Each structure stands twice: as structure tokens, then as C-alpha cells.
Amino acid sequence: MHITSPQFKQNAKAALADEQLQRSLTHVRKNFIDKRAKAAAALPEFEALRDNAAAIKNHVLENLDAYLEIFESNVISNGGKVHWAATAGDARGLILDICRKAGARTVTKGKSMISEEIGLNEFLENAGIEPVETDLGEYIIQLRGESPSHIIAPAVHVNMDQVRDDFRRVHTHLPPDREMSEPESLLKEARGILRDRFIKADVGITGANFLVAETGTTIIVTNEGNGDLTQTLPRVHVVIASIEKIVPTLEDMSQIMRVLARSATGQEMSVYTTLSSGPRRKGDPDGPDEFHVVLLDNGRSDMLGTEFQDMLRCIRCGACMNHCPVYHAIGGHAYGWVYPGPMGSVLTPQFIGVEKGGQLPNASTFCGRCEEVCPMRIPLPKLMRHWREQEFSGHLTPPAQRRNLKAWAWLAKRPKLYHVATRLAARGLWLLGGRNRRTGFLPFAGAWTRHRDMPTPEGSTFLAQWRKHTGAGGNAS
């Protein structure tokens, strides 16, 4: 995928000026938040469940190698195959091999962020295999040649008029005067087209929300049922999942499930929870002949044992971006790679390098709302700060910013000099503000005054007044 994270500021500016996008984002700003709050409030044990879910994942991350091997052996005894992919390229290659062996011309796909992470669609297309996204949101953005702007609502940036235009443009075999005024008619149209694709597909590719070690089961939670058709109708089912998706037991999975949908959409459970344990067995009415699991590392094992290990607890619910004022302002595409919002601001520098992704963890007010709602209690602001530390110690912070900071710190460590400087500043800014007590222009702070005034000081500093007030003695210590 084309990376635009280094141009984050320009992306953000364009997003802020995009009126259609701004209208679409109102849905995120309100609905997701209200629904999650209601779902959390309805469950007295919700906070305890969060603790429990985080503890399960912490235990997994301390024993990841062991659980992955148990998972692999159980997949094999179920009749499936496990493929280990160290890099995105390895994963793409492994999936292409499977598709080629199956003689695939088209593959259907359930919604998978890992597929986005490894850039699978483009790769398959270039290899002459047509990938067909079957999640409605993913289908829409595939038609538009876009990437998801939200990890659980990939087309949240698109409105109905745009979808109608896209359908008219692409579904040219349908009568041009067909009924397209209601969302239901568009849904029906997409469903009709996808039905045909499901039946013709040679391979079905899905992601996984969980991998269960004790049973060798992969699990997807969905709302549309497209995942089930993707994985049961074609002859070959490929699951692409990253290694941290593992949980020890079905019981552990169901514990984490209790916080997943509530945090994501405010549902108690998603509509479908689909468990896949191997290929079709004798006597099974349906199911694929082959069952493959591609396990992707792609740098995740490098995060183990580091300050970023906590991030591997993430279950991709999207609550952090749903509650993020920065995401609300600019939407997901401005982040410039696969994962947006606070979780993306932590993950992106890990995957594309802090030189390219460093803007993202800086673009946060550290308001802490993401951490407040994260079902896995990931300290997202702290992890973003760790990236800033890596940038600072690696001299990647912009030089002017670094110089200013260093000059300020130098002064802050010299109280006498600092107080002379603040007395002068208090006086100077007071003069600048005059009777208005504010200024619309401030030398070196145009970024502030472009959008708002700067209230000016009262004229002398507190400490100067306090010294006068208490004389040499008093309580000044």
C-alpha cells in the first residue's frame, strides 16, 4: 500500500477541508460513543471483564511460542495446514502458492486488516487472480480503489450518494433506471452480485479474531454473514492471522468476546461468531476440502519484551479511534497507512519505521480517552510517548523543535535566569495585549494565532508578586 504517513500534516489539512468527509465523520463522533457507553453501563462486571481480558492476553504474550505450537499441532490433527510467515512478503507468497495450486481465478475475501497490512489484493491482482471483497464496506472501498478508513467500519468515510454513483459506474449490466433510492435497495444489489461471486470463487480468504490453541480453531466475528459464505463455499479456505491473535482455550476466547463487540459497536455479541476447525470431515454437510492458516509475524515478535509489548493485546475493536478527538477531526485516511487512530499511531511506526510514521504518535493531545475505553487496557498515550522518546534519542525530532525544547529546558533548570525571562515576557506580552488583554499576532507563534487569539498576561509574574507580597521572609521558602 502506498504510504503517506510522512505527509500526515498535509493529509490532515485536506481532510479538514473535505466537507463530505466531515459530514460522514459525525457518525463516528456520536453513534459509536453512545452505543459503547450504553453497552458498558448495562454490564456491572464490565470493568472486571476488561481486567480479565487483559490478563488473559498478558499470559499469552508471556508464553506465545508455546501456545502457537499447540495451535499448530491441533490444526494439523484437525486435517489443516499451518504456514509460518515471518514477513508480509512471505505471507503474500504463501497465499499465492495456495491459490495457484488450487488453480484459482477468483478468490472471495472476508474482512481482514491483516490482508490490508500485507497488501494482499494488489499482489493477487498483479498475479492474475481476482480478489473480491465480500464485506459490504470492503466491497465499496474496493470499487472505489481505496483503503479502509476505520478498522471495523472500512467505508465510514463514504456516504450513500457516493455508493450509488459507484454502483452505477461498476454494475453496468443492471438496468440504469433501477430503484436505488434506499439503503436497502443498494444492499440488495450488492448482495445479488456477491452471491454470484461466492459460488464461483475457487478460494476463500478470511482473517481471524481469535486463534484457539487447545482446539486449533480460528474464529471470526461478523455482522453480515459474508465471512461464512467466504469460508464454506469455495474448495479452499485460507485464514490469514497475526500471531498475537492466539488464546489458550475456548473459555478464554469467550471471556474476551464479552468485551469485544461491546467496545466496538455496542452490541452484546456480533451477529455471527463462526468457528472453523479444519477442512470438511466425513459426514459434514459442507465446508472446504482444504484448510490453511497463514500465521503472520511481520515484526510482532520484535515487540515482545519491549515497552511496546502491551500493544499486542489489541483486539482491533476500534474503540480508541471512535473516542479520539484527532480521529474525529481528520478521519482514518490521513494517518497514511493501514491502521488509523491511537492504535494506528502506535503500530504504524513499528511497521513502516519511525522515520516514516513518526508524525502519528506526535499528533495526539494525550487526552487519554483512548486508554479510558480500551477493553484491553492498553496504555496508548504512554506507548505514543515511547515513540517520541525514540525519535528524540535518535535525533529524528525536527531540528527547530529540538532546539526550542532544549533552550527552554536549559532555562527551566536555571531558576534565577528563568524568572528574569518570565518577568520580561509577562511585561512584554502585557504591553502587546494592551487593554484588549489579548493579541491576534504573536511573533514565533503564528501557528497559534492563525486560529485563535492569545490571552496576554497580567503584567508581572506570580513569583515576582509573591516575593514583594511576603518580603524577604513570610512564607516564601
Added chain:
Amino acid sequence: MSQPVKVGLFVTCLVDLFRPTVGFAAVKLLEEAGCEVHVPVSQTCCGQPAWNSGDRDDTADIAKEVIKAFEDFDYVVAPSGSCAGMLSKHYPELFEGVQVWDERSRAFAAKVHELVSFLTDVMGVQSVEARLDATVTYHDSCSGLRELGIRAQPRKLLQSVEGLELKEMNNANVCCGFGGTFAVKYSDISNAIVTEKTGNIDKAEADLLLAGDLGCLLNMAGKLRRSGSKTEVRHVAEVLAGMIDTPPIGGKG
């Protein structure tokens, strides 16, 4: 007679420079609550700008000076949830595993409180002697709210101000877009966030906007003045202390 409670007032760099009235209001409120207030005059800043820029070394240098200057008081109080959060939550994080300073920063952190919550939760203040005939709306600043759990305390004391009527705005708990250097580094995004915030402030139709953090207040006041809003802006301590002779933040005197 028992010894008075000795409080070290951490003024904060923004109050020191921009709004000394808040410092004097804090002194008044603390003294009325029976505290003996000390102001170490060597104080500068809590180090948060360095900490949030990833500069651990400078943060540690600054933090050590703060700890040395304040650790002997019974309590350390700041008229800011953000700075109090820095002192009480992030200093121990900064010095985790650092010999001597790990323990020393924890002991120091245990003494640190934000002003209004200190008055209610530690000193047991139930009401204040103040009067203000105005409608006010209160913004919950992020660090105070999420790091220190400050929400009910300022509202409780505001209810005791004679003549004051509290009108809640929508999304009072959502960030104002300040975020320290964020407001300058990402000023376009910051502007979008503060525009959303001042929209909610205007809809509350209050005479006065209050909050407990000067950074947020400068940001919101700057936007309200630029957009021609009628709502004036003050730090909550000014109203609680009845010190409203100083013109409002960014307002004409």
C-alpha cells in the same frame, strides 16, 4: 493545638506567567481551609513539555529539582490537573528503577494533589464563601479527569457559590485540543477540536466558562474571543476564592 498542615504551592509555569490571580486565589483557598502555605521561589516548571516531547534527560533534571524543593511539605498542591498529574503519576514512571529516585519520587508523588480536589478530598472543605451572580459552564480538563478522577469536586464547590448557576455543556469531558505543544505543532487539527469545543460552550449559553487548567483555558479563551463569543473565561479557583476583580482571561479590563 495540632500543627497546621504545611502545603507547598506548585504555582505552575502558566499561572506564574499568565495568570498570577489564580496563584493568589489558590493561596486564599488553602489558607481558608486551614493550611500554612509555602511557595518555594526556586520553582519553574513541572517538565511536562520535555516529557511529552520524549526528552527524558531534561525531564529528569527538572523533576529532581521539583522533588528537592517540595518533598518536605506535608502536601504539594497545584492549581492544575495536568501538572499535578505530571508530578504524581509521571514522575514515578520517569524514575522507575532509578536508584534512590524511584522511591523518592513515589514518596513525593503521594503528597501531590490538584487544588480543588485537595480542598474537598483531603481538607474536607464542603463549601466556599463566595458570591457570583452568573451562569457558568465547566470544562473537564483531560489530565485532571482521567489521571486524577476530578469531576465531582469542582462542581460540588461551585454549587456552594451564592448566586451561581451551573449549566452543563455537551461533551464537557472531551478534549479542548490544547495538548501543550500539540496546539502549535498540529494547529489545524487543534483548531478543529477547539472549534467543536467552543461550539458546545456557546450552546450552553453560560456567562462564564470555568476549568481547572490554564493551558486549556488559554486555548478556549483564545478561540472564544476570536469567534466573538459572549462567554467569558476564568480559572475555577478565581470564582471559588471570590477573586473576580481581575478581568477575565483574554477579556477587556
